[in-house]
Amino acid sequence: MxxxxxxxxxxxxxxxxxxxxxxxxxxxxxxxxxxxxxxxxxxxxxxxxxxxxxxxxxxxxxxxxxxxxxxxxxxxxxxxxxxxxxxxxxxxxxxxxxxxxxxxxxxxxxxxxxxxxxxxxxxxxxxxxxxxxxxxxxxxxxxxxxxxxxxxxxxxxxxxxxxxxxxxxxxxxxxLDFPAAEHEANIVRHESGVDHATATGLVSLALRIRQLKDRGLSEVPSTRLLIAAATLSTCGIGLREACYAAIVSPLSDEPSMIDALRDLVDGTFI
CATH class of the missing domain: 3.40.50.300 (P-loop containing nucleotide triphosphate hydrolases)
Incomplete structure (x- = not known):
């Protein structure tokens, strides 16, 4: 230790x-x-x-x-x-x-x-x-x-x-719990430097994924994961690719769940 x-x-x-x-x-x-x-x-x-x-x-x-x-x-x-x-x-x-x-x-x-x-x-x-x-x-x-x-x-x-x-x-x-959507978007924006629209989109994605809690998903996306995805996007990584790497993959190894999560990402960031 x-x-x-x-x-x-x-x-x-x-x-x-x-x-x-x-x-x-x-x-x-x-x-x-x-x-x-x-x-x-x-x-x-x-x-x-x-x-x-x-x-x-x-x-x-x-x-x-x-x-x-x-x-x-x-x-x-x-x-x-x-x-x-x-x-x-x-x-x-x-x-x-x-x-x-x-x-x-x-x-x-x-x-x-x-x-x-x-x-x-x-x-x-x-x-x-x-x-x-x-x-x-x-x-x-x-x-x-x-x-x-x-x-x-x-x-x-x-x-x-x-x-x-x-x-x-x-x-x-x-x-303590995840912040209200507006506050969480402000945190993501402040910590990563992304624009307001991107931060809001990431929080919207997280809220949709969090509804899957206890329905095949044991852990839901944290504010920390949203900041990680946002940070990657500021470095030139495509936003959907950043979400796949920083949000989807850490949450599950189950192929069907991964497909469902990727669909949510694609539906949020068209």
Missing amino acids: NPDLRPLAEASASEPWYQPAGNEVELFEQCHAHQLAVMLKGPTGCGKTRFVEHMAWRLGRPLITIACHDDLAASDLIGRYLIQHDGTVWQDGPLTRAVRQGAICYLDEVVEARQDTVVVLHALTDHRRILPIDKTGENLQAAPGFQLVVSYNPGYQRMLKDLKPSTRQRFVAMD
Whole structure:
């Protein structure tokens, strides 16, 4: 695991652009001010990570991002002893660094981590705000400004695994979704540089494809995929070809579904 440790001053001198869909910015700010952990729920590619980056910039806090996976152990978060030529030395993990620095610690797709790993977060999400480090005997008190933020995709995880109620109830949950069509078109245009008509067409295509959810299509096109297709089109790739590569192929390997999706592309961009 190579967690992304990015002090704000080094990571981004400019604001990570984010277009609010509701009151999520104000809600997050209040959670941060009152030391409440936050859970971001929403489909893949709807802007959860960008939202956290924007809020870290807005609040002036360092951001440490951890991509969770099946092999993520508690020691990957907390730290471990390393053997060196002159003995052993303790090395903090990314969660421990965030607690010491007063950073925002973002665990992306937290449900992918093992349950015994997720349990180490519990003492940080209530009034104690401590991180027990068993190997050093330290009960580390979270520095001012520390906040724990996790994300996951409820629709996808419900079929595979989910967070325990004892974990879920330690977070303020914020439901994020794909933006309204007009807002999503504005995001695609801003992030890729395409014209308004192209951005609107891509969003129209996405809305049509999203209607196929649970009808043979397990995942629907994210805003991220629309931006990828738009970006390719600005580089001289034909728009339909860009959609085949950036939207259709990532969504399915089933020949009949691919044909149906390509038909939707062709019908949208005649």
